[in-house]
Amino acid sequence: MPRLVTMWLASLLVLVSACAGGGSRGTSADEFQVVVSAPMSTEPWIGAFIERGARLAVDELNAHGGVTTPSGARKVGLTVLDNAGSPAKAAANARKAVDAHAAVLLTDGTGAASVAPITDPAHLPVFICFEGGDELIDPVHRPSLFRMAPANKPMARRLADYIANSHPKVGLISDDSTYGEQGRAALLAAFKIDEVKVVADQKAPARSSDLTTQVLAARQAGADRLVVWASASDVIAVIQAVHALGWEVPVYTGPTGEDPLVRRRLAEHPDWLDQVTFASFRMTSEVGPVPFEQFRAGYEAKMGVDLVGVRQDGKQVVQPPDWAMFSYDSVRLVAASLSEAGAPGEPLMEALNKISITGANGDYRGYAADQHEGVNPSDMYFARFHGFVFEPVGDDPLSDTLPSVNQLQD
Numbered sequence: 001m002p003r004l005v006t007m008w009l010a011s012l013l014v015l016v017s018a019c020a021g022g023g024s025r026g027t028s029a030d031e032f033q034v035v036v037s038a039p040m041s042t043e044p045w046i047g048a049f050i051e052r053g054a055r056l057a058v059d060e061l062n063a064h065g066g067v068t069t070p071s072g073a074r075k076v077g078l079t080v081l082d083n084a085g086s087p088a089k090a091a092a093n094a095r096k097a098v099d100a101h102a103a104v105l106l107t108d109g110t111g112a113a114s115v116a117p118i119t120d121p122a123h124l125p126v127f128i129c130f131e132g133g134d135e136l137i138d139p140v141h142r143p144s145l146f147r148m149a150p151a152n153k154p155m156a157r158r159l160a161d162y163i164a165n166s167h168p169k170v171g172l173i174s175d176d177s178t179y180g181e182q183g184r185a186a187l188l189a190a191f192k193i194d195e196v197k198v199v200a201d202q203k204a205p206a207r208s209s210d211l212t213t214q215v216l217a218a219r220q221a222g223a224d225r226l227v228v229w230a231s232a233s234d235v236i237a238v239i240q241a242v243h244a245l246g247w248e249v250p251v252y253t254g255p256t257g258e259d260p261l262v263r264r265r266l267a268e269h270p271d272w273l274d275q276v277t278f279a280s281f282r283m284t285s286e287v288g289p290v291p292f293e294q295f296r297a298g299y300e301a302k303m304g305v306d307l308v309g310v311r312q313d314g315k316q317v318v319q320p321p322d323w324a325m326f327s328y329d330s331v332r333l334v335a336a337s338l339s340e341a342g343a344p345g346e347p348l349m350e351a352l353n354k355i356s357i358t359g360a361n362g363d364y365r366g367y368a369a370d371q372h373e374g375v376n377p378s379d380m381y382f383a384r385f386h387g388f389v390f391e392p393v394g395d396d397p398l399s400d401t402l403p404s405v406n407q408l409q410d
Contacts, residue, residue, distance in 0.1 A: 031077035032067055032338060033102040034058055034331055037093035038129075039110060040082040042207070043231065045259045046108050046323075050129050051080050052303050053324030054106055057331035059302060067335045069342045076335070085177065085206070087111030094118040094126070103344040104334045106327050109136060109149075110178065116142040123346040127330040130255075130323070133182030139372045146352065146372045148326040148365070150281045152186035152254075154377035159227070159252060159279050160190035162382060162396055168225040171200040171218025173211065173238060175230035180206065183229030183254055199223050207233040215241035219249075226251045232259035239272055253278045260308040260319050263388045267310045273385035277393065282381040282402055283322045284361055289403050291362035295328070296321055305409060310388050315408040317388045322405075325360040326374075333357050333365055 036054055040047035058078045061067060066075040079100070083090040090111030095118055097105045105124055107115070109131025119126050126145050128136060132152035137145055163170075170191065174184035180203075191198055200221040202214035215238055218226060226249055228238050235253050239262075242249060256262075257278030266272050284292045299321045300306075308317040334348070337355040341347035356366025365374055381399040383390040389407045392399040 031075045032335075032344065033097075033100055034076060034078045034334075035093070035097040035100065035102045035105045036078070036080045036327070037083045037090055037097070037105060037107045037110075038080070039085040039108055040080070042085040043108070043259075045232065045261060046130050047082070048306075049321070049323040050106055050108060050327045052299075053129075053321070053327035053329075054078060054331050056299055056303055056324070057328045057335075060298075061331070061335055067338050069339055071342060076331075083107070083110050085110055087114045087178075090115055091118060094124075098122040098124055101344065103338060103348065104330070106330055109133070109147075112136045112142075112145060112178075116145055119144040123349045124344075125334065125349055125352055127327070127334075129326040129330065131179050131182065132186075133178060134186065135182070137372050139370050144349070146330075146367055146374065148330045148374040149323075150255075150375045150380060151373055151377070152183050153190075155254065155279045155380050156183070156186035156190040157193070157377075158380040158382075159187070160194040160196055163225060163252070164194040164196050167197075169197050169199045169221075169223050171202070171215075171221060171223030171226045172198055173202045173204060173214050173218065173226065173228045173230060173234070175204050175206040175208070175234050177206040177231065179256075180230045180234075187227060187229060204230065204234055204237075206231045208237050209233065210241070211237040212241040212244065214238075215247070216245060219245065219247055224249065228253045228257075230256065232256045232261045235259070236262055236265045239266065239276065243269070243272055249275070251276045255280045255323075258319075258322075258383070258390065260306075263317065264309045270310075270312070270387040273388065277382055277384045278390070279380060279382055280322070281375055281379050282392075282398070283320065283325075283405055284402060285359075285363045287362040289405075291358075291360065292325075292405075295325065295360035299324060299328075307409075308388065312388045312408060315410055318407050318409050320405050320407060329357070329359045329365045329374075 038047040038050045058076045061076050066073045081093040091114040094115040105126045109128040128147045174180040200218040306319040310317050337351035341351035353369040359365040382393045384393050391404045392402040394400050
């Protein structure tokens, strides 16, 4: 084989290997390192919003000279690793972050219980930007774990309160991921408090394509509400099964109901989404919509508009960068804490327990030594689809006060 061809093939193999392991921008020892470990290949929406929010914050910091510390200014580097939804890969990515002397690790929450024993001794702060299981956050036993995303418990409690007055019979469907299992536990606890009857409790593999059996079991058990806490693929499979069975039943989901994949897969049936309600956190804060609108304008100017991939009323449907705020705020909080601490590791960990910032939507972001939750429990809301666009519901006191956020583009 000619030498040039051999060299080309070797370079190609290196490139393919690098892409399989996750992308990164050029970094150096003179930079503060931000490492993202997210399910880039298995849950692209979750991986994308974590990566894009972090990248925007890094770009903005570097445009202003980086992070200023008592010893001088340092730029910020970003490395993105794919954990593929695997706790083992998440743990391996955490080791890479520790070995690289990263300042912070941002993750969806996959394998957090396996990550903490790696990051705790290294004093590497880990910000969970999606999963909301109660047991993940424990400042005493897992001091390196901080959560910037909403926890399951307040979302589950709000959902139970929201439907309790109608005395529903709930068919609960969850998947076997940590997201599904922890969400199920929170929902069962909340339903017990509100005396909401659960007539069917069905489990499914994550990212299922057919959940007819589970949906049929819920129907035969007498359910008049379906609550789905599972991957976006499972949410899709439930909606498809409901309509294949000709069953008119409201469907309630967690945050994955907002995943653009749901709307793309149901592009030929926009009316199927009309009975879907999801629980999430409110995008705009008590100070009004202006801070979020300013963040969104900056995000879309630098990162581009996130198109859902479907059209409504002749216009493109746009996904607002709501969840991207969490990784964005995480990086900004770390930068502010580094300016105070001067160095990563233990000094940074100490600073994170006392420094606070104003978040992208105007909300307060900060922690204390005994409190590592970043979202106020009272900030949960409900949204319902109208075609491919979602709006806050009108029959919930908090949701009814929130403005609609534009999701159409010419």
